[in-house]
Amino acid sequence: MPGRKTRRILVTGSCGQIGSELVGELRNRYGNESVVASDIKPEWDGESEGPFERADVLDDGRLREVIRDHGIDTIVHMAAILSAKGEREPQAAWKVNVGGLMNALEAAREMGLSQVLCPSSIAVFGKGTPRENTPQETVLKPSTMYGVTKVTGELLCDYYAEKFGVDARGLRYPGIVSAETLPGGGTTDYAVEIFYDAVEKGRYTCFLREDARLPMMYMPDCINATIQLMEAEPSGLKHHGDYNVAAMSFTPAELAEEIHRSIPDFEIDYDPDYRQKIAESWPSSIDDSAAREEWGWKPAYDLERMTEDMLERLRKRHEAGALYK
Ligand SMILES: NC(=O)c1ccc[n+]([C@@H]2O[C@H](COP(=O)([O-])OP(=O)(O)OC[C@H]3O[C@@H](n4cnc5c(N)ncnc54)[C@H](O)[C@@H]3O)[C@@H](O)[C@H]2O)c1
Numbered sequence: 054m055p056g057r058k059t060r061r062i063l064v065t066g067s068c069g070q071i072g073s074e075l076v077g078e079l080r081n082r083y084g085n086e087s088v089v090a091s092d093i094k095p096e097w098d099g100e101s102e103g104p105f106e107r108a109d110v111l112d113d114g115r116l117r118e119v120i121r122d123h124g125i126d127t128i129v130h131m132a133a134i135l136s137a138k139g140e141r142e143p144q145a146a147w148k149v150n151v152g153g154l155m156n157a158l159e160a161a162r163e164m165g166l167s168q169v170l171c172p173s174s175i176a177v178f179g180k181g182t183p184r185e186n187t188p189q190e191t192v193l194k195p196s197t198m199y200g201v202t203k204v205t206g207e208l209l210c211d212y213y214a215e216k217f218g219v220d221a222r223g224l225r226y227p228g229i230v231s232a233e234t235l236p237g238g239g240t241t242d243y244a245v246e247i248f249y250d251a252v253e254k255g256r257y258t259c260f261l262r263e264d265a266r267l268p269m270m271y272m273p274d275c276i277n278a279t280i281q282l283m284e285a286e287p288s289g290l291k292h293h294g295d296y297n298v299a300a301m302s303f304t305p306a307e308l309a310e311e312i313h314r315s316i317p318d319f320e321i322d323y324d325p326d327y328r329q330k331i332a333e334s335w336p337s338s339i340d341d342s343a344a345r346e347e348w349g350w351k352p353a354y355d356l357e358r359m360t361e362d363m364l365e366r367l368r369k370r371h372e373a374g375a376l377y378k
Contacts, residue, residue: 071172075131132153133150154210228241260325261323312364
């Protein structure tokens with residue numbers, strides 16, 4: 054891969070659910086010193102070794118200082134406020150998600166960086182979007198502030214790519230399930246919490262309805278998709294900030310059934326809250342053929358394989374007395 058060994062990558066929002074695992078994989082590929090973890094939190098709480106810089110993405114001067122000090126050429130922009138938290142704090146969500154991305158794109162433009170990658174989300178969809186097999190090109194009328202910021206983010210990436218030639222890329226993650234870092238306030242968090250509660254208590258109360266079908270992805274696939282898009286040859290790409298990606302879709306009842314296979318006493322009940330309404334505004338499945346055709350996207354995990362792996366990891370930690378680390 055041309056230029057691969059010489060990349061210097063800044064990951065913002067590194068302490069989050071995705072950043073904390075992505076940094077480790079990027080360091081495996083590019084070397085510890087070539088990947089700078091950063092977050093508004095004061096300390097790196099990921100597992101891998103390497104540089105960490107405390108930086109608020111809204112502090113433009115600090116962001117540029119980190120970029121200069123480490124000779125950064127690629128920003129992987131993970132700092133954000135997610136859907137459920139964003140509904141409680143819509144002004145903060147706009148500020149961080151849009152203001153932070155603008156700062157990253159502006160730094161890339163003015164400082165001549167090679168690439169900015171910023172994830173989008175299935176939260177860009179909403180009223181008028183076909184809910185099944187949601188196409189790449191479709192209506193984007195989200196009903197959450199988080200969705201509004203993500204549509205804006207996609208458009209900003211497209212604008213900076215077309216107007217200024219910044220290589221800005223992004224993909225619309227579905228709900229991400231992972232065993233390492235707990236999610237930070239999204240509508241699909243139930244699909245992580247359920248595993249912790251199943252292992253610890255043998256029961257779970259779900260904040261979505263049993264039939265709330267949503268697109269989901271296991272973390273190893275999320276990391277692969279992100280790095281694959283980052284490394285894809287630009288000549289093959291027809292889109293910039295908005296690739297649909299998919300792996301599986303399931304309801305809380307189907308996930309509970311899968312967990313039940315290995316924990317026969319597992320019990321679930323349902324107490325839907327405001328997040329049910331958010332879930333109802335999102336697709337139940339996604340057409341990701343553009344990602345498959347343009348950069349070779351292909352997921353490895355389905356519901357069965359993901360459940361097996363999640364339970365194995367969390368059981369080991371539970372036995373060692375470190376379920377929540
Ligand atoms: N996790 C999912 O299911 C999911 C789904 C779709 C899209 N995404 C997107 O993926 C990206 C990463 O999500 P995540 O799940 O890791 O989120 P998260 O909430 O777990 O982590 C976000 C991180 O950003 C940091 N942060 C917040 N404000 C900041 C600021 N002003 N400056 C610097 N850092 C700041 C937080 O401290 C946190 O560590 C986000 O863009 C999110 O919208 C995630």
